[in-house]
Amino acid sequence: xxxxxxxxxxxxxxxxxxxxxxxxxxxxxxxxxxxxxxxxxxxxxxxxxxxxxxxxxxxxxxxxxxxxxxxxxxxxxxxxxxxxxxxxxxxxxxxxxxxxxxxxxxxxxxxxxxxxxxxxxxxxxxxxxxxxxxxxxxxxxxxxxxxxxxxxxxxxxxxxxxxxxxxxxxxxxxxxxxxxxxxxxxxxxxxxxxxxxxxxxxxxxxxxxxxxxxxxxxxxxxxxxxxxxxxxxxxxxxxxxxxxxxxxxxxxxxxxxxxxxxxxxxxxxxxxxxxxxxxxxxxxxxxxxxxxxxxxxxxxxxxxxxxxxxxxxxxxxxxxxxxxxxxxxxxxxxxxxxxxxxxxxxxxxx
Numbered sequence: 590x591x592x593x594x595x596x597x598x599x600x601x602x603x604x605x606x607x608x609x610x611x612x613x614x615x616x617x618x619x620x621x622x623x624x625x626x627x628x629x630x631x632x633x634x635x636x637x638x639x640x641x642x643x644x645x646x647x648x649x650x651x652x653x654x655x656x657x658x659x660x661x662x663x664x665x666x667x668x669x670x671x672x673x674x675x676x677x678x679x680x681x682x683x684x685x686x687x688x689x690x691x692x693x694x695x696x697x698x699x700x701x702x703x704x705x706x707x708x709x710x711x712x713x714x715x716x717x718x719x720x721x722x723x724x725x726x727x728x729x730x731x732x733x734x735x736x737x738x739x740x741x742x743x744x745x746x747x748x749x750x751x752x753x754x755x756x757x758x759x760x761x762x763x764x765x766x767x768x769x770x771x772x773x774x775x776x777x778x779x780x781x782x783x784x785x786x787x788x789x790x791x792x793x794x795x796x797x798x799x800x801x802x803x804x805x806x807x808x809x810x811x812x813x814x815x816x817x818x819x820x821x822x823x824x825x826x827x828x829x830x831x832x833x834x835x836x837x838x839x840x841x842x843x844x845x846x847x848x849x850x851x852x853x854x855x856x857x858x859x860x861x862x863x864x865x866x867x868x869x870x871x872x873x874x875x876x877x878x879x880x881x882x883x884x885x886x887x888x889x890x891x892x893x894x895x896x897x898x899x900x901x902x903x904x905x906x907x908x909x910x911x912x913x914x915x916x917x918x919x920x921x922x923x924x925x926x927x928x929x930x931x932x933x934x935x936x937x938x939x
Contacts, residue, residue, distance in 0.1 A: 791917020
């Protein structure tokens with residue numbers, strides 16, 4: 590029995606009275622992904638219409654007042670908030686997708702595929718265009734209300750979140766909200782339509798430090814909920830009877846593991862618009878690389894989601910300069926074929 594953890598790839602770690610089983614394979618991958626994120630972040634700060642020499646990055650980050658006015662504005666007011674927002678929103682969407690797939694036991698589940706993003710988009714768009722004086726802090730609250738309504742509607746219609754019809758009904762609700770957005774786009778003033786189109790496409794061009802702080806404040810409690818319930822989620826994967834016998838309160842767990850992804854998704858949509866498919870792709874990549882429990886899956890999905898959005902934003906910002914393609918469009922070009930591939934692989938179970 591003592592060799593079972595080693596056969597599963599686990600190693601014991603002890604520090605004083607603290608001991609835990611860890612998976613070195615997953616830790617190495619997480620460390621590598623963290624390092625890659627840092628390298629791409631620094632690369633994103635240096636590249637653009639005004640190149641910033643790599644030798645000045647350290648001085649730009651540690652001694653910003655030593656820079657000239659132009660470099661200070663470009664690095665601190667434009668590029669740094671943008672790359673940090675890309676990493677944060679990608680991490681939020683990746684973690685939300687991992688949690689949703691876990692609680693529904695469905696690899697196709699994603700907050701964006703069950704209408705959460707469209708529901709949040711409708712409410713936030715109404716708030717931005719009809720009540721422009723409302724503060725930034727209220728946008729995630731409004732988005733959460735719209736996302737929760739969409740998720741609740743899908744759950745009420747499906748009655749069972751673990752069945753494929755949950756996702757299929759979610760797609761139908763998503764299209765319904767998208768139709769509402771379409772009606773607005775065809776009847777509103779052209780200036781409002783331009784603003785809405787850039788926001789709905791998932792563009793990070795408007796990222797600022799206040800917006801980044803708002804996103805972070807809403808992301809932290811939802812992330813904490815998912816991490817604290819990760820062990821119970823691992824037990825829930827054993828089946829309802831086994832989980833109940835081991836003391837897991839499935840109704841409370843399901844509620845928390847649905848509300849937290851909705852909050853993460855709504856905060857992301859409220860700040861940068863609709864960036865799709867990240868919550869679908871990142872968890873599958875994390876499972877393939879890490880092969881760990883829920884906690885490793887959440888961290889891996891967050892890192893990979895952040896990398897996906899950062900790379901997509903860099904491609905859209907640099908590859909077509911001086912034009913800028915929103916990151917949401919670049920991600921959709923990748924996510925659409927990926928979703929079709931998943932549907933094809935699961936065609937006998939739908």
